[in-house]
Amino acid sequence: MSRRDPQAFADFVAARSGALHRAAFLMVGDAQLAQDLVQEALTKIYVAWPRLHDATNHAKVEAYARKAITTTAIGWFRKKSWGERTAEVLPEGSQAGHSESVDERAWLWQALQELPVRQRAAIVLRFYEDLTEAQTAEAMGCAVGTVKSQVSAGLAKLRARLGDDVLPTDLIEVTR
Template sequence: MRNDGEVTEFSEFAHACAPSLLRTAYLVAGDHQLAQDLLQEALVKTLLAWPRLHDRDNLEAYTRRIIVTTSISWRRRRSFHERPTEALPERPGTDPTQALVDHEAVIAALRALAPRQRAAIVLRYYQDLTEAQTAEAMGCSIGAVKSQVSVGLTRLRASLGPTFEAAGTTESEATA
């Protein structure tokens, strides 16, 4: 990339999309430091590919896909292991402290999922992408997205218990 216009265009893209991409990276990785590393890696890969990227309307989706695939690749290489968590306490109303505990429990349960299941759930429910957009970001078919979401939600329900079932969607709603 030698053109000053391209450098400016990439910088504007990176500044505009970084917050959304960082949220995606955090939800996929489950760790703030790893999310920052993922975002940096994805932006470097996007920068290197910039001269070849002619469809400027889908740059965020392109970079999001890099985040997902890089996360999966890193997870395979680093031999991550599931970390067992303690049993979750009963949910006693709307205590703000409990909301934080619930948030941490969901994040821990997401971390325990297989990388592709986590990516599918994060993209579908946290990023609010359609199944087609999720499939594009993950580089797979819509059917694979539905399968990953279904299995991931089943594992989340098993991990989180009745708290998740009461507050979450049903599987038919999730895969419709």
């Protein structure tokens, strides 16, 4: 397709922007940065739209979107050398009005934000986006072996920081 189809692009944005924002948020840990990241990725997608959009292959656009978000996030952290923005104090057990699962998620979220950006991206793509190793490698622009090592190293850091009893069962089983 050699021409831009603004309506098809608008439909894609309307259908997928929520999911793209959630993935971006998990990668950068800040809602405003995630919005900026999605906007940057959507700009790249729009430029590439004539060669990406195919009425029979929506997976191609989705894969390109994930790759644009992932590589842009990694590039931002490399170029800007942004430090991790973590909370000053971790919660000590359950707080009034919060369940244990909320506390566990807060601890997991804190630990996830302390991972290097490539390890965080690999874990988000593999376990949150539920991509295969090959799909994750494509999105990150690296080899499958690199995905395996990034996930392994990231999960090892999470295990060391949180322990096996805090990590979700599906993450623990993958690392054993």
